[in-house]
């Protein structure tokens with residue numbers, strides 16, 4: 001259980017930027033996730049924490065100890081790799097025991113600890129198996145046990161579920177989270193899957209092209225995205241162009257295209273108090289924040305597409321020249337058809353104002 | 357932090373070193389040093405010898421080589437080239453045809469043939485040529501058989517001269533074409549052919565427009581390889597008495613005491629060989645490896661018509677005979693009483709004595725023991741440097757990587773004759789690299805030659821194994837707390853083990869059978885096995901010579917078998 005701190009860490013590959021100015025402070029016992037599209041620098045950041053890359057600039061601290069250029073084998077980390085990276089010439093038992101042998105523990109202690117770890121990941125009977133005699137999910141659990149058995153200060157996982165099929169992924173996800181909570185180990189998790197990130201994390205760092213976009217709890221990231229990228233990368237969102245036309249106390253009036261006006265709130269704005277009249281901004285409106293029928297922020301549009309999923313009815317509605325996705329929870333309402341006109345409304349706290 | 361202060365100090369020192377970005381140079385400098393000492397420096401010494409006269413540096417020798425006053429050298433160069441070109445053509449025809457028949461058709465005897473087709477690889481060069489002279493030479497079994505059959509005054513045909521050399525080259529080297537062509541044909545997607553057929557292409561068109569272009573990369577690669585090996589060929593010209601080849605000229609210049617000229621010829625041949633090496637690397641780098649395993653294996657066509665069946669059976673039968681005869685004849689003669697076989701078709705009296713002598717008679721056992729010792733010493737060195745070089749080149753990034761990559765393969769491209777000449781030039785006098793000793797005439801010069809010649813074998817098989825190994829496995833070990841050395845020992849070595857072992861065994865048997873360099877640098881006290889065979893041969897002790905040969909073949913077959921088992925048939929990469 002350690003605190004991990006990165007101070008303005010950058011990594012250059014030649015002249016290409018891997019990541020730039022990452023500042024994070026992971027609390028002891030926290031489940032912290034790096035989320036972002038492919039190539040955004042998640043792995044690079046993780047590998048600097050593990051010690052496989054050294055930062056070009058900046059410092060890394062574990063509990064105030066500077067580990068920026070410490071060798072990976074001196075960091076007491078547990079790491080789980082995307083492709084598991086198990087030792088194919090060893091059995092399950094030997095794989096898990098490897099880190100303990102490095103630490104020169106006695107045979108008896110090793111046996112006890114390995115068996116406990118096997119139990120933890122439900123692989124009690126598999127000790128003597130060769131790695132290639134295991135299924136993908138079992139291999140993943142061996143990798144997890146191998147990383148956990150050394151009682152690491154920090155657990156690092158690089159897309160540990162991406163090689164598993166959908167069902168197994170969900171099972172293993174729950175398993176990882178259970179172990180993390182049980183052991184209370186500081187965990188840094190890399191993924192490009194937002195469901196994984198949202199369901200498991202205490203906090204998420206969203207990255208894009210080597211630059212941190214936002215750090216926050218899943219709710220913060222979802223409900224208060226700082227910019228267009230975060231809003232549309234996490235879940236679905238209607239991001240509409242607008243202009244601030246009036247600010248009265250907390251209430252902000254925004255003009256969208258085609259003279260459509262909506263009412264937002266300063267509390268629901270990435271820039272907070274700094275909004276100025278005439279400023280060009282964007283409104284992020286989640287599909288599920290839009291309701292059918294008259295009300296505040298009333299909008300009138302024509303239905304362009306209808307999708308029935310069972311749980312919900314999804315419409316694509318053209319409001320003036322703005323295209324909006326709308327999700328109506330299915331309570332047995334009448335389903336409209338393409339070409340029908342529809343009246344919608346958006347509660348003030350369903351509109352989030354983000355910068356350009 | 358607890359523990360002995362010393363240990364902590366040492367750990368810090370070592371871990372600081374392994375962490376340093378100069379660590380890679382610590383790892384590769386011994387390799388560079390060894391290559392410098394035993395490849396570059398000897399090569400440079402030979403070059404010096406070729407240009408230095410009492411009056412200083414001149415290119416007189418080179419002018420003489422290319423001059424028209426004495427054309428022997430130019431003739432040799434020309435002969436070497438045309439033998440090589442013809443060898444490439446004949447090997448290509450035989451190798452590719454065989455590959456097509458074996459991969460595309462199902463016929464009686466195909467299975468046995470597909471095993472025996474690789475027999476030529478199990479023949480050490482000298483032993484192979486030896487069996488060919490016994491079989492098809494002027495007093496060979498086959499010509500004499502036909503002479504007796506038709507009651508002729510003299511043998512109706514016999515293998516000799518340039519034709520002999522080419523036949524032996526074809527027999528021993530078609531396998532390079534066979535292996536690459538067979539792999540390429542396996543990878544040909546049959547649907548391509550079917551697509552072409554459905555578009556209305558005729559057979560010939562399909563061949564020219566679809567199949568041949570797809571085979572081109574493997575054919576070019578094999579051609580370069582066979583050309584290079586033919587240029588380096590020494591044993592076949594020696595046994596068939598073709599003096600005018602480059603390798604023979606080097607040998608003759610040396611035995612005539614014309615050392616400057618030998619050095620000149622050596623340098624020229626080296627340059628040709630190294631150019632070919634670079635050409636090959638370039639071609640391999642340029643060629644794009646298309647994914648060849650798309651599931652559907654090539655379906656073999658079964659022969660339906662009765663006639664085709666009989667023809668193919670006859671073909672298999674003849675193939676099996678031709679492939680087996682060289683080994684059979686060696687086995688036969690190894691049981692014959694020395695000196696009793698003169699004008700008869702096959703030996704008349706037989707004995708087990710030669711095999712008993714191999715292991716009991718001190719004089720017969722000596723060369724075997726010498727070769728074993730020298731090959732072991734050389735191979736031990738090869739493992740150390742070959743594995744380190746492979747690890748550095750596959751896993752690490754450093755300046756001069758491409759250079760090291762080519763440099764380490766140079767000894768593989770250099771003809772054995774040239775390696776020997778270079779070593780003589782470098783180590784006839786004491787110098788730093790020989791620890792101030794004269795190496796020529798000592799035990800050490802032969803292992804050194806074997807070391808240089810066979811370093812690429814272990815290097816290549818280890819690199820192949822390392823390339824297949826995922827780098828993150830090493831990182832996993834590091835993250836679990838293992839330091840660099842522990843990781844190397846517990847993870848890298850075991851995982852690359854089959855590759856290292858395959859290369860090691862190969863280097864070992866190659867060392868035991870090495871003839872080309874040995875013949876130039878051995879001394880009577882350290883006579884290796886192959887030179888002993890050569891001498892027995894000239895002393896008409898055919899039985900003993902063949903018993904030695906059979907011993908070598910058994911060793912090689914054993915090694916091929918083990919490597920095959922270890923690497924699931926991927927050992928081909930090392931050969």
Ligand SMILES: Nc1ncnc2c1ncn2[C@@H]1O[C@H](COP(=O)(O)OP(=O)(O)OP(=O)(O)O)[C@@H](O)[C@H]1O
Pocket residue numbers: 013016017018019036037038039040041042043044045192
């Ligand atoms: N060793 C390297 N040399 C050069 N460039 C690199 C290297 N490693 C990563 N990069 C570059 O740095 C950037 C970030 O890569 P990184 O592997 O961290 O991405 P990622 O977020 O993990 O993506 P993915 O989800 O695909 O794994 C990419 O543009 C990549 O091309």
Ligand SMILES: [Mg+2]
Pocket residue numbers: 042043044
């Ligand atoms: Mg990654």
